[in-house]
Amino acid sequence: GAGVSQSPSNKVTEKGKDVELRCDPISGHTALYWYRQSLGQGLEFLIYFQGNSAPDKSGLPSDRFSAERTGGSVSTLTIQRTQQEDSAVYLCASSLVGVLETQYFGPGTRLLVL
Amino acid sequence: GENVEQHPSTLSVQEGDSAVIKCTYSDSASNYFPWYKQELGKRPQLIIDIRSNVGEKKDQRIAVTLNKTAKHFSLHITETQPEDSAVYFCAAFKAAGNKLTFGGGTRVLVKP
Numbered sequence: 599g600a601g602v603s604q605s606p607s608n609k610v611t612e613k614g615k616d617v618e619l620r621c622d623p624i625s626g627h628t629a630l631y632w633y634r635q636s637l638g639q640g641l642e643f644l645i646y647f648q649g650n651s652a653p654d655k656s657g658l659p660s661d662r663f664s665a666e667r668t669g670g671s672v673s674t675l676t677i678q679r680t681q682q683e684d685s686a687v688y689l690c691a692s693s694l695v696g697v698l699e700t701q702y703f704g705p706g707t708r709l710l711v712l
Numbered sequence: 713g714e715n716v717e718q719h720p721s722t723l724s725v726q727e728g729d730s731a732v733i734k735c736t737y738s739d740s741a742s743n744y745f746p747w748y749k750q751e752l753g754k755r756p757q758l759i760i761d762i763r764s765n766v767g768e769k770k771d772q773r774i775a776v777t778l779n780k781t782a783k784h785f786s787l788h789i790t791e792t793q794p795e796d797s798a799v800y801f802c803a804a805f806k807a808a809g810n811k812l813t814f815g816g817g818t819r820v821l822v823k824p
Contacts, residue, residue, distance in 0.1 A: 631812070641756070641801065641814040654811065689755065699744050699805050701812055703755040 600624070602704035604690050610710045611680055619675045619707045623692030630673050631701060632665055633689045641689065647673060648695055680711045714739040716804050718815025725792050726823055733818045735802035736784040742804040745778060745785050746812070750799045759800075760787070792822045 603622045611617050623630050632644040643657040647667040658664070662680075667673040677684055687708050691701040715738040725731050737745075743764040748756035762769045762776045762785065769776050773792075778785040789796055802815040 640816045643811065643813070646811060699807075699812070700746060700758055700761065703748075703757070705755050 602690055602692050602702050604688075604704035604707050606707060607705065608708045608710075610712065612712055613682060614679055616676065616678045617680055617709065619677075619688050619709070621673045621675070621690030621692075621704060623671065623673070623690070624694075624702055625671075627692035627694050627702075628670070629693045629695040629701075630667055631691045631693075632673070632675050633691065634659075634686045635689055635706070636686045644675070644688075677709075680709075682711050685709055685711045714742060714804055714806065714811070714813040716802060716813045716815040718802050718818055720818060721816065722819045722821070724821045724823060727792060727794060729792055731787075731789040731792050731796070731820055731822075733787045733800055733802065733820075734784060735786070735804075735815050736782075737804040737813075738783065739804070739806060740780075740783065741808065742806040742813075744805040745776070746803050746805070747774075747776060747787050748801045748803065748814075750801065750817075752798075756801060789820075792820075794822050794824050796820060797822045 605620045628649050630647045633641045645665045646654040662678045665675045687706040689706045690704040693701045718735045746761035749759045750756040760774050760776050762778050773790050775788045799817045799819050801817050803812045805812045
């Protein structure tokens with residue numbers, strides 16, 4: 599079946615502009631995660647959605663970052679007033695909580711802030 | 713919260729030799745430990761996982777061991793091949809909070 603998809607695959611923006619990154623999880627997966635991976639670095643947790651529960655936003659680095667998940671499926675990560683240090687690969691993952699905790703990753707969105 | 717330490721950060725081995733990556737975790741409530749392989753420019757992909765009720769698991773050339781008492785787990789790759797070259801991440805998961813905490817990654821280079 600279809601895996602996790604993300605769009606766009608690449609995004610170049612100017613400092614100060616807002617960007618929206620999209621994630622389509624695997625159908626039926628109730629949990630959705632956003633991570634950030636800077637060049638050559640590990641995976642930094644950003645935010646977690648589970649069903650209709652309030653999201654765990656503990657990893658968001660600043661109030662410029664926000665995310666929402668509509669209808670328990672598609673999620674959008676928004677970065678306002680982008681800064682050069684926001685440049686990274688943003689990865690989305692989904693899992694079927696309560697059955698399998700395995701997270702399946704999307705291909706990521708490579709963001710470059712000039 | 714959970715803290716996962718991973719060592720070494722880089723590992724260079726000769727083709728055919730074994731590679732071992734070690735991780736420690738801090739939260740004894742963690743009960744699921746996946747390993748991900750990330751090739752250059754690609755997404756992380758699960759290669760093997762182990763649950764806290766098991767001490768060892770093997771899948772062809774890769775194996776993972778878990779020591780709950782010491783709170784550490786290891787990935788073993790035998791008969792390494794050039795295609796094993798990648799960054800490997802360990803992670804620890806606990807049901808409460810549903811959060812997966814990743815180690816810092818190990819860059820493995822298999823020299824032909």
